[in-house]
Amino acid sequence: MATSHLWGDLPEVVDIRTPKMVLAEQASALQEITKGALTCELVADAGQGQRFIRNSMRIVAPSLGRYSVELVQVSHPVIVYPCIIESHFLEKPGEKCEDEAELEKALVTILQDPKTHKLITNLLQQIKAENSIAA
Amino acid sequence: MRLLFWNMQKKDTPQQFPAYCQEQEVDVVLLAEPGPHAKMLGDSLSAPGVGGYLRLSPITGRFEVFSRLPLHRMQPRHDSNRFSIWHVRPVLGEDFNLVVVHLPAKLSAGNLDQHESARQVVTELQRVERELGHQRSLVIGDFNMHPFDDGMVAANAFHGVMDRRTAAKQARTVQNVSYDFFFNPMWSRMGDASKGPPGTHSYADSGIKTFFWHTFDQVLLRPALLERVPDENIHVLTALGALSLLNKNGKISGTSDHLPLLIELSDQIN
Numbered sequence: 279m280a281t282s283h284l285w286g287d288l289p290e291v292v293d294i295r296t297p298k299m300v301l302a303e304q305a306s307a308l309q310e311i312t313k314g315a316l317t318c319e320l321v322a323d324a325g326q327g328q329r330f331i332r333n334s335m336r337i338v339a340p341s342l343g344r345y346s347v348e349l350v351q352v353s354h355p356v357i358v359y360p361c362i363i364e365s366h367f368l369e370k371p372g373e374k375c376e377d378e379a380e381l382e383k384a385l386v387t388i389l390q391d392p393k394t395h396k397l398i399t400n401l402l403q404q405i406k407a408e409n410s411i412a413a
Numbered sequence: 414m415r416l417l418f419w420n421m422q423k424k425d426t427p428q429q430f431p432a433y434c435q436e437q438e439v440d441v442v443l444l445a446e447p448g449p450h451a452k453m454l455g456d457s458l459s460a461p462g463v464g465g466y467l468r469l470s471p472i473t474g475r476f477e478v479f480s481r482l483p484l485h486r487m488q489p490r491h492d493s494n495r496f497s498i499w500h501v502r503p504v505l506g507e508d509f510n511l512v513v514v515h516l517p518a519k520l521s522a523g524n525l526d527q528h529e530s531a532r533q534v535v536t537e538l539q540r541v542e543r544e545l546g547h548q549r550s551l552v553i554g555d556f557n558m559h560p561f562d563d564g565m566v567a568a569n570a571f572h573g574v575m576d577r578r579t580a581a582k583q584a585r586t587v588q589n590v591s592y593d594f595f596f597n598p599m600w601s602r603m604g605d606a607s608k609g610p611p612g613t614h615s616y617a618d619s620g621i622k623t624f625f626w627h628t629f630d631q632v633l634l635r636p637a638l639l640e641r642v643p644d645e646n647i648h649v650l651t652a653l654g655a656l657s658l659l660n661k662n663g664k665i666s667g668t669s670d671h672l673p674l675l676i677e678l679s680d681q682i683n
Contacts, residue, residue: 323536336491343500344544347472347492348537366494367473397472 295378297352297361298322301335304389308337308398315339315405316398319346330355339401341408347397350388352381368393414503414680418513419673420445420555420614420630427668431457433653434466437675440481440503442466445515445555447477455479471497475515487511490541496534496554498541506680507549509638512538514554516564524563531556531564531571539593548593551642552633553674555614560600560628573597573633580636595633598647603628609649614671615664630674638678646677 295303298320305318316337323332330353338346347367354361363384364372368391375381388394417439419426425448434442442458444451458466458479466479471492480487482503491498496514503509516522516530534552542548556565564570568587573595574580580596603626604611612626630649634642650673651659658673660666 343488343490345489345491367492369494393472400472 294358296358297354297363297378297381298333300378300381300385301333301350301352304385305335312398312402315341315402337397337401339405341405342401345401349394349397350385363388365391367397414441414501414506414678415439416441416443416511416551416553416676416678417673418443418445418553418555418630418632418676420515420669420671421448421451422446422669422671424448424668425450426454427653427656429653429656430454431460433656434458436654439675441487441501441511442477442479443513443553444477445475445513451477469499473497476513478513490544491537493533493537495530496537498538500541500545503678503680506641506678508545508547509549509551509678510538510541510545510547512550512552512554514552514556516555516557518557522557527558527562528564528567528570531558531567532569535569535571547637548635549637550635551638551676551678552595553631553676555630555671557629559624560597560603560631565597565631568592571595571597571633573600573631575600577639580634581639583636594636596636596639597631597633598642598644599628599631601644602647602649608644610651610659610663610665610672613649613674616670630671632674632676641679642676643679646679648675649673650675 301320305320309317316339319336319338321334332351332353334348334351336346336348338344349367350365352361352363360374360376361381362372363375363381364370365388368388373384375384415438421444423446455466455468466481467484469478469480469487470476473492473494476497486502488500490500495516496512499511501509501511514534517526538550542550558565565573572592577596580594584591584593601607602609612628613630614627615625617623617625658665658667665672
């Protein structure tokens with residue numbers, strides 16, 4: 279006798295890129311572009327009241343005493359979209375993203391902001407100077 | 414080792430400020446909401462006869478920081494919009510972690526938001542403490558909270574207690590989670606009977622409840638630093654030399670609506 283169940287027709291699982299995956303891709307990209315001089319770390323946090331999962335991405339300069347700057351935060355409840363993206367570093371208030379395309383679009387404005395580029399340039403300049411002292 | 418913190422409310426420091434820093438041998442000047450000419454303060458602080466201060470201001474722009482320690486003795490560890498963390502290695506005495514904060518104001522942030530900001534600072538500091546392998550940490554700044562507000566007191570936020578003996582117990586467990594203490598000496602700096610002025614910031618709103626004086630500018634000490642910062646090493650300044658920061662009625666007047674904090678860490682405890 280076939281096993282019956284009461285679950286009904288469960289919806290098909292569609293692959294999505296979670297906010298954490300989207301951030302992780304950009305973290306890897308920065309590490310590759312800077313040849314490892316800068317890395318990015320993702321930190322997951324349950325947040326106040328544990329109603330949201332908050333993933334933050336920070337730029338880390340390993341050779342500058344692991345100096346880090348928190349660049350972007352993405353929060354979402356158990357259901358990942360819509361999510362909220364914000365950047366305390368840029369004083370950019372939270373922006374609601376309905377899906378991964380909107381998240382990527384918002385992320386571009388943060389990663390390509392002049393202040394972000396200035397930060398990266400300054401860190402790379404210091405790392406270069408440190409390396410030349412050590413050489 | 415002397416630290417001076419002052420929320421300038423976007424005003425410039427008084428002319429007497431560099432000379433005061435020299436007289437008091439201030440090692441690190443931390444300014445929140447710096448005035449339009451604060452960047453130039455480095456020049457006057459470093460003028461001949463005043464001492465060589467380096468501008469170490471974080472890229473976030475919220476603070477201006479000047480230090481007369483050699484560059485390698487004050488290493489930045491983390492910057493966020495509302496706080497910055499340094500690993501400080503004084504010439505004498507053990508190294509410590511210095512956190513400067515300027516947390517969201519009550520006008521723009523509710524109690525829960527302030528609590529969350531506090532929690533984020535502590536989470537980040539704990540990461541640095543783990544990396545450096547010690548808890549010699551000091552947090553100073555404008556918390557925009559009273560010592561008795563949730564974000565200052567709650568175990569999962571600053572966990573700042575009013576009693577050194579309690580703080581010396583290091584931590585307490587709440588619902589199976591251990592939370593480290595801070596000692597908050599500013600509990601003892603509220604009201605007329607306290608040492609110094611009744612608070613660090615004066616503001617009276619027209620609501621049914623107002624305190625008139627607020628102790629938003631605070632310093633928190635991990636238990637490991639308790640002996641290096643006795644109460645007599647903590648000063649809420651009401652004057653910079655001959656320049657009074659209070660008017661004849663005892664209210665803050667002149668430069669900023671906040672008073673500066675001057676903290677001294679003893680070099681070594683045997």
